[in-house]
Amino acid sequence: MTSPHDIIIKPIITEDSMGRMDEGVYTFKVAKNATKSEVKKAVEVVFGEGVKVAKVNTMNVRGKMKRVGANVGKTPDWKKAIVTLAKDSKAIEFFEGL
Known part of the structure; x- marks a missing residue:
């Protein structure tokens, strides 16, 4: 089993994702092989007591x-998870100062 810190790679901080934080919706880059249930458990463990996930949407990007000149390459594929917190959940403190 992978650890929760291996599942959540980093938060995605864009204008759109910052605007949706008031609604309790957070966006993360996650491991490519992570399932929705693994992402849900990882968010609840990493961000502590009181954080309850209501819904997880994932997409492969x-x-x-x-x-570069004559050379053609490709950036790696990755997976994005959009996490919606429950109404009675506390906010994720990682994003409070942004």
């Missing part, structure tokens, strides 16, 4: 084609 394709890497972009990049070109």
Whole structure:
């Protein structure tokens, strides 16, 4: 079994994701092989007592084609998880100062 810190790689901080935090919706980059139930457990463990996840949506994001001169390459594919907290849940403190 993988640890919760291995499942959640990093938060995604964009204008859209910051605007949805007031609604209790947070966005994370997660491990490619992580399931929705694993992401739910990882968020509840990593961010502590009082954080309850109501819903998790995941999507696989394709890497972009990049070109440098005559060389063509591709950035890696990755997985994004959009986590919705329950109404009685406390906010994730990691995002409080942003």
